[in-house]
Amino acid sequence: MRINEIFYSLQGEGHYCGVPAVFVRTSGCNLRCSFCDTQHETYTEMTETEIVEAVCQYPARHVVITGGEPMLQITPSLLAALHARGCYVQIETNGTIPLPDDCQVDWVTCSPKHSPVRLDHIDELKVVYQGQDMSQYDIYEAKEYRLQPLDTQSEAHNRDILSRTIDYCLAHPKWKLSLQTHKMIGVR
Numbered sequence: 001m002r003i004n005e006i007f008y009s010l011q012g013e014g015h016y017c018g019v020p021a022v023f024v025r026t027s028g029c030n031l032r033c034s035f036c037d038t039q040h041e042t043y044t045e046m047t048e049t050e051i052v053e054a055v056c057q058y059p060a061r062h063v064v065i066t067g068g069e070p071m072l073q074i075t076p077s078l079l080a081a082l083h084a085r086g087c088y089v090q091i092e093t094n095g096t097i098p099l100p101d102d103c104q105v106d107w108v109t110c111s112p113k114h115s116p117v118r119l120d121h122i123d124e125l126k127v128v129y130q131g132q133d134m135s136q137y138d139i140y141e142a143k144e145y146r147l148q149p150l151d152t153q154s155e156a157h158n159r160d161i162l163s164r165t166i167d168y169c170l171a172h173p174k175w176k177l178s179l180q181t182h183k184m185i186g187v188r
């Protein structure tokens, strides 16, 4: 598999915010979002055994497979090997590539972009908000709905978007505010 990086930190966003987790960032994405701030292009070719060993050198067993788009590369055998070592596996996906039936993922965080979502099951729907029409997300069923202000890299603009995100959550309480807390506390 093409792996951009494996690192240990706190999950900064969403349902598992604050949970110590090992992040496996796969390289490559099938979308090209204008606001993408993830460096995922460079990679090291790793076997599944090497990935599992790299993950298990850390004390936590919460694993976040992220990207890029992890669904381009994820395999049932990698998931089985992680589960065999006691790992709980969360994926962060744009949702455009269906999860095969034999892929046992414990928690699916889907962040829809500008392309249709093709997942049968979503645990957590995480929408990056910049004031767009939210009715487009009414079709999605999830256990939790999270609204996360877009990071524009401009402090003034970010303040405005945060304020609008809070207003939206207050008016539509199905949505919970999601913040990128790792950026606030200065961890990866």
Ligand code: SF4
Pocket: 029, 030, 031, 032, 033, 035, 036, 037, 038, 067, 068, 069, 094, 113
């Ligand atoms: S789906 Fe995510 S990783 Fe892919 S281009 Fe968009 S923001 Fe970047």
